Amino acid sequence: MTDQLSEHGGAAALRGSRRRSLAPSTGGRPWTFYILAALFTLYVVGLYGPMVCIYILSFQDVRGGLVFPMRGTSLHWFIDLFTQVRTGDVKGAFSRSIRLAMVVTVITVVISFMSGLAFRKRFAGDSVVFYLMIGSLVAPGLVLGIGVGLICNLLGIETSWYTTALGAQLSWTLPFGVLVMFAVMSRFNNAWEEAARDLGASAWQTIWLVIIPILAPGLVAVALFGFTLSYDEFTRTLLTAGSLNTLPLEIWSMTLNVTSPSLYALGTVTTLISFLIIGICLGTIARIQKRRATGPVAH
Amino acid sequence: MPIDNGSIELAGIVKSYDGINRVVDGVNLRIADGSYCCFLGPSGCGKTTILRMIAGHEDPTDGEILVGGQQVVGLAPVDRRTAMMFQSYALFPHLNVRDNIAFALRVRGMSTPERRKAADAMIEKVRLTELADRLPAQLSGGQQQRVALARAAITGPKVLLLDEPLSALDEQLRVQMRQELRRMQRDLGITFIHVTHTQLEAIAIADTVVVMEKGRIKQAGPSRDVYDQPRDRYVAEFLGGQNVLSGRIARIEGDSAMISAEDMRDVIVPLGSRRTLSAGDRVDFAVRRDDVDLTRPEVSAGSLSAKVPSRVRAVEYQGNFVKVILDIVGNDELIAYVPDRVFYRDPLSVGDVVIAGWEKDKTRMLA
Numbered sequence: 060m061t062d063q064l065s066e067h068g069g070a071a072a073l074r075g076s077r078r079r080s081l082a083p084s085t086g087g088r089p090w091t092f093y094i095l096a097a098l099f100t101l102y103v104v105g106l107y108g109p110m111v112c113i114y115i116l117s118f119q120d121v122r123g124g125l126v127f128p129m130r131g132t133s134l135h136w137f138i139d140l141f142t143q144v145r146t147g148d149v150k151g152a153f154s155r156s157i158r159l160a161m162v163v164t165v166i167t168v169v170i171s172f173m174s175g176l177a178f179r180k181r182f183a184g185d186s187v188v189f190y191l192m193i194g195s196l197v198a199p200g201l202v203l204g205i206g207v208g209l210i211c212n213l214l215g216i217e218t219s220w221y222t223t224a225l226g227a228q229l230s231w232t233l234p235f236g237v238l239v240m241f242a243v244m245s246r247f248n249n250a251w252e253e254a255a256r257d258l259g260a261s262a263w264q265t266i267w268l269v270i271i272p273i274l275a276p277g278l279v280a281v282a283l284f285g286f287t288l289s290y291d292e293f294t295r296t297l298l299t300a301g302s303l304n305t306l307p308l309e310i311w312s313m314t315l316n317v318t319s320p321s322l323y324a325l326g327t328v329t330t331l332i333s334f335l336i337i338g339i340c341l342g343t344i345a346r347i348q349k350r351r352a353t354g355p356v357a358h
Numbered sequence: 359m360p361i362d363n364g365s366i367e368l369a370g371i372v373k374s375y376d377g378i379n380r381v382v383d384g385v386n387l388r389i390a391d392g393s394y395c396c397f398l399g400p401s402g403c404g405k406t407t408i409l410r411m412i413a414g415h416e417d418p419t420d421g422e423i424l425v426g427g428q429q430v431v432g433l434a435p436v437d438r439r440t441a442m443m444f445q446s447y448a449l450f451p452h453l454n455v456r457d458n459i460a461f462a463l464r465v466r467g468m469s470t471p472e473r474r475k476a477a478d479a480m481i482e483k484v485r486l487t488e489l490a491d492r493l494p495a496q497l498s499g500g501q502q503q504r505v506a507l508a509r510a511a512i513t514g515p516k517v518l519l520l521d522e523p524l525s526a527l528d529e530q531l532r533v534q535m536r537q538e539l540r541r542m543q544r545d546l547g548i549t550f551i552h553v554t555h556t557q558l559e560a561i562a563i564a565d566t567v568v569v570m571e572k573g574r575i576k577q578a579g580p581s582r583d584v585y586d587q588p589r590d591r592y593v594a595e596f597l598g599g600q601n602v603l604s605g606r607i608a609r610i611e612g613d614s615a616m617i618s619a620e621d622m623r624d625v626i627v628p629l630g631s632r633r634t635l636s637a638g639d640r641v642d643f644a645v646r647r648d649d650v651d652l653t654r655p656e657v658s659a660g661s662l663s664a665k666v667p668s669r670v671r672a673v674e675y676q677g678n679f680v681k682v683i684l685d686i687v688g689n690d691e692l693i694a695y696v697p698d699r700v701f702y703r704d705p706l707s708v709g710d711v712v713i714a715g716w717e718k719d720k721t722r723m724l725a
Contacts, residue, residue, distance in 0.1 A: 171643055250448035258462035259513065260437035268465070272452045 110330065117323035125318065133286070136324040149325060152309035155220050159305060160289040163228050167285030168278055171236030175244045178237075178268070181340045196234035200294030203230060208298040219301035227295040232288045243277030276344040283340040287333060361426035361439040364516035364549035365391040366412060371421035373407050373573075381407050382418070383573035389551065389566065391426075391516075394543050396560035397553045398596070399570035405553045406445075406521055412551065413442040413519050424620060426516060441515035443524045447506035449494035455505050456481065456490045462513045476512065483545075484508045499527045500535055507542060518543075520552045536563050557597050561585050569593050590725040591642045600644040602724065603690045607639045614718070617641065625664040625720045635723075642724040649720040650694035652682060652712045654704070662715030668692060670710045682706060684714055 062072040116123070120131030178185065195203070207227045211218050218224070251273060271278070293307040300308060307330060313322050337356055363601050373382040382404040389395045397405035410416045412423055414435040423430050430438045451459050457464075460477035484504040489664040494502055503523060510518055523539065524532045540563050543550045554560050560567050561581040568578040577589045585661075588594035594602045599645060603657070605619030615635060617625045626641045651662060668684040675681075680701040684692040693716055706712060 246449060248446070250444045250446065251450060254442070254444055254448040254450070255461070255465075257413060257415070257435045257442045258465065258509070259434075260461075260465040264465045268461070269450055273450070275452075 062210045097316060098324075110326075113211035113323045114330070117320055119320050123320040125320065125322075135318040138330070139319070140321045140324045140328070148304070148305075149309060152304045152306045155303060156290055156306035159220055159225060160286045162225060163232055163289035164230060164285040165283050167232045167236040168282050170233055171240040171281045172271075172274070172278060174237045175274075176325075178241065179244060179247075179249065179311070181350070192234045192237060195230045196238075200231065200292075201287045201297065203227065204295040204298040217301065218299050220296070220303055220305055224296045224300040224305065225300040228289045228292050231295055232285045233286060235284050239281050239284055240277065243274060247274065275348050276277070278342050279340050279347075283337060286336055290333065290336075291329075361428055361430075361516060363391040363426040364439070365389065365424075365426055366395075366517060366549065366551070367410070367422075367424035367427075368412075369424070371408065371411065371424040372413060372419045373404070373416065374419045380419075380573050382411070385421075385573075385575055387568060387575060387578060389549060392547055392550055393565045394540065394550045394552065394563060395566045395568060396564035397551065397570060398555070398557060398560040400555055400596075403570040404566075404573040405570050406517045409442070409519050409521055409551060409553050412438075412517070413440050414438055414444070436513075439516040440519055441510035441513060441517070442519040443506045443510045443521065446500050446526055447494075448487070449502060449505055449509070451494055454491050454493050455486055455497070458494065458505055459508045459512055461509065480508045480512050489659070494668070500531050503527070503535055504538070507539075511546060515548060517549045517551065518546070520550060522553055524554070524556075525528065532559070539563065551703055559654070561597070569596060571596075586646070587668055587722060588644060588724065591644075594644045594724060599647055599695075601647055601650065601690070601692050602642055602644050603692070604640065604642045607635060607637050609637050609642060610635070615641070616641065622664075622666050623718075625666070625721070626718045627723050628719065630723045632723050632725070643721050644720045644724055645716050646682075647693045648679070648695040649716050650692070651715050652694050652696060652706065653715065655711055655713055663718035664714075664716050664721070666692070666714045668714050670706050670708050670712060672708060675705065684712070 112127075115129065116125070116127070117136055118132050118134070119129055119136065120133035121135050122130040123136065124130065178189075204227055207223055208218060210216075211223050216223065247270075251269055252265055255269045260268065291307050292305075295309065296305055296308060297311075304312065310322070310325055310329070313325065366387070368385050368387045369619065371382055371385040372380055374380045385404075385408060394515065397408060399405045407416065411418050412425070414430065414433060417431060425438050425440060435442070450461065453461065454515060456474065456477050459480055460473040462474055463473035478535070482489055484507060485636075486501065486504055486508070489497060489501060494505065497505065503526075506523075507518075520539070524535055527535055536559055539550070539552070552563065561584070564581055567581050567584045569576045569584060571592055577584055577593045584593065585597050585599060588597055588600060591602050594600040601621070603619070603625075605617040605622060605625065608616045608618045608624065610616075610629070611626075614626045614628050617627055625643075627641075632641075645664075665671075670682060671685050672683040673680060674683070675698070676695075677698070679695045679697050682694045682696055682701075684694065694714060
């Protein structure tokens with residue numbers, strides 16, 4: 060089917076180019092294809108090139124420096140990262156960041172899910188709530204962080220990564236989660252809920268047996284957002300995390316005083332973790348959807 | 359006392375969402391246990407709202423709903439012994455056919471093997487055995503409908519409420535599935551209430567047809583009565599198959615009125631129940647399209663009581679009959695359904711002058 064389509068499309072493009080004699084075309088592709096392909100390649104290189112440089116440089120051996128050329132290959136700087144005290148408390152920061160991200164994820168998923176259900180109907184003050192939420196999304200993170208820090212100072216609350224930083228991060232992840240949830244809910248048919256009620260399901264049974272399973276892929280997407288946004292949140296966390304650093308804060312402080320490829324090794328490790336989590340989430344969504352589409356299709 | 363029969367009584371049902379406009383405006387109706395009832399009307403006439411109020415998905419603003427003789431307003435759907443089949447079926451997309459059908463048993467806490475068994479018995483009844491492990495998205499429209507039917511029927515309801523059950527299907531399947539619905543209704547022996555905007559569907563399937571307009575019942579009765587003896591212009595035009603003409607009463611003669619209008623003189627219409635009419639009143643009357651005889655002016659029209667000279671505007675072949683559309687009489691369209699065998703003995707063509715006529719007792723005074 061796809062082949063047929065592309066063949067058909069190709070033929071049409073060929074006919075089009077002949078009729079309008081657009082330009083010299085090679086292999087049936089119009090010249091615009093090459094321009095756009097070049098543009099796209101530049102874009103991808105610009106997007107991933109800098110990151111790839113960091114990953115490559117992190118695999119140097121003990122003689123390694125902060126710039127190219129590459130000096131030898133080893134895992135030296137990865138070991139250095141977790142064993143040397145002078146590189147900072149990477150292990151601690153890493154574990155704090157993961158734990159914080161997990162808490163943020165759970166809270167974000169639960170509240171986004173509930174607001175998704177609530178916003179299906181109009182209620183008094185719904186637009187106020189919505190715009191307040193968008194407001195916290197567009198507010199400059201650093202200013203918001205400073206504000207949280209100031210209030211805590213005023214009220215005599217001690218800032219720490221699991222209280223004030225958690226709150227500051229939620230002001231960022233919640234609006235995102237809710238917006239994703241809105242998109243997810245737009246495909247939810249309220250008749251499912253009614254049908255469950257009609258068949259005798261209680262409110263809880265409707266939620267557990269119907270709503271959550273149907274929305275599961277969307278909820279995983281919200282979780283993914285919550286986790287990754289929290290895991291690399293910097294600006295809102297900077298002035299609210301208190302004395303112990305989260306991973307992004309640790310990396311930042313390392314850029315100020317660590318002048319070895321350890322820094323790059325850290326970048327590589329955190330990226331791997333991020334990809335791992337994204338992979339797990341996408342895999343889960345794919346599995347849910349595959350489970351729903353097994354077996355031959357009728358007619 | 360549990361509800362043990364599916365008779366329905368609606369008493370003074372009113373539904374208003376904003377306190378001003380009434381979506382349902384004072385509906386009184388009795389539906390017999392084990393009958394097939396169709397609510398028929400255009401979209402927005404309140405028929406679905408009535409269905410949802412019987413189901414318990416909405417509460418009436420005023421009035422009483424009785425199922426099996428018991429007041430059910432305020433009760434949960436499951437306590438009313440009703441089950442609803444939703445317009446697009448609302449099958450749970452994440453559950454296969456068996457689990458969809460067994461859902462009601464699952465939420466009642468029935469054990470897995472027990473409910474599997476019950477569901478499989480029901481699956482067999484609706485002939486879906488080979489598809490029991492499929493998901494709804496892998497079924498055709500007709501199969502989905504059978505799943506929805508089975509899912510609603512598994513709790514042994516006394517009343518099954520169907521919201522536009524055939525609207526998601528294509529024409530051919532619709533005719534087939536409406537027979538299946540009727541068959542299921544007979545098999546289950548329970549009350550079916552079916553909401554539709556398609557008059558052919560309603561009169562083909564229902565024992566009782568309820569015609570609605572703007573939240574009110576216009577006419578309720580057996581299919582044949584509603585089709586053959588519409589009470590007013592609205593019902594006659596909505597059900598179709600009728601010519602609705604209007605004119606002024608020239609004089610009353612015994613139990614008939616002589617009606618005249620532009621292009622039409624002294625058409626005799628029995629007064630029926632409208633004894634209070636007198637000369638000079640404007641009235642509507644109906645004559646079925648298949649009761650209109652067409653004769654050429656040179657042929658004697660014989661004993662027909664009404665003779666309206668007209669001209670053929672269009673001819674449509676419909677298979678077993680030919681639809682002949684005549685020039686408008688006054689403001690009304692006049693259409694004759696001529697059996698095709700009769701028509702082709704002397705085919706009329708566009709522009710031909712004809713006399714449209716009918717027997718006196720084929721006309722009916724409308725309210």
